[in-house]
Amino acid sequence: MxxxxxxxxxxxxxxxxxxxxxxxxxxEQVTVIPQDSYYKxxxxxxxxxxxEINFDHPSSLEFSLLVEHIRRLKCGESIQQPIYSYxxxxxxxxxxxxxxxxxxxxxxxxxxxxxxxxxxxxxKIYVDADADxxxxxxxxxxxxxxGRTVVKxxxxxxxTVKPMHLQFIEPTKRYADIIIPQxxxxxxxxxxxxxxxxxxLLVSG
Numbered sequence: 469m470x471x472x473x474x475x476x477x478x479x480x481x482x483x484x485x486x487x488x489x490x491x492x493x494x495x496e497q498v499t500v501i502p503q504d505s506y507y508k509x510x511x512x513x514x515x516x517x518x519x520e521i522n523f524d525h526p527s528s529l530e531f532s533l534l535v536e537h538i539r540r541l542k543c544g545e546s547i548q549q550p551i552y553s554y555x556x557x558x559x560x561x562x563x564x565x566x567x568x569x570x571x572x573x574x575x576x577x578x579x580x581x582x583x584x585x586x587x588x589x590x591x592k593i594y595v596d597a598d599a600d601x602x603x604x605x606x607x608x609x610x611x612x613x614x615g616r617t618v619v620k621x622x623x624x625x626x627x628t629v630k631p632m633h634l635q636f637i638e639p640t641k642r643y644a645d646i647i648i649p650q651x652x653x654x655x656x657x658x659x660x661x662x663x664x665x666x667x668x669l670l671v672s673g
Contacts, residue, residue: 470669472572472573472593472665473575473586476577476595476648478605478629480602481650482576482577489573493669497570497669498570498572499566499567499569499572501537506552509552511556511559515557526578526636529578529582535584545568546566546567548563549566554614571669580594580640591646593648595648595652597650597651601651607621
């Protein structure tokens with residue numbers, strides 16, 4: 469099994485990089501484990517308090533479960549991946565069954581902040597992008613997908629997203645084996661990653 473970690477700031481283009489990598493691979497050989505599925509359940513606190521959750525702080529994630537799941541996949545076992553809703557800030561009672569495959573991509577802004585998780589990765593990638601580009605993507609995503617207003621998005625960006633990026637996410641560049649500037653628009657870097665994965669699959673048979 470080849471485990472790839474893809475990190476980077478909010479709106480950096482990680483999802484685009486992941487999509488471009490996997491579109492060239494046989495679907496039966498690759499699975500993606502999103503960090504976002506492992507946010508802690510907040511059903512025990514009032515809705516107004518849930519709206520103030522800092523999703524850009526490592527403490528918001530249940531890293532122990534994510535690490536356990538990656539280890540189980542490496543051992544050839546299936547897992548039940550949580551389903552998390554940003555709208556309600558809760559986990560669904562249902563889960564997604566995930567089978568072990570030759571390539572496992574772990575994707576999320578904070579995945580390189582946790583040493584036990586980093587240690588399970590065969591290659592670590594950091595997707596880099598200008599702050600202005602990231603902010604414009606965050607505004608569009610949070611309005612269309614998470615029901616937030618422009619004012620709410622900008623307020624959250626200044627109070628949590630930007631400072632958390634500088635404190636926790638940007639420093640994880642030093643753990644990356646490969647840094648991809650310009651996010652998913654960097655086709656050369658994406659092609660390099662595709663070649664590395666294809667060669668690994670050939671070696672493993």
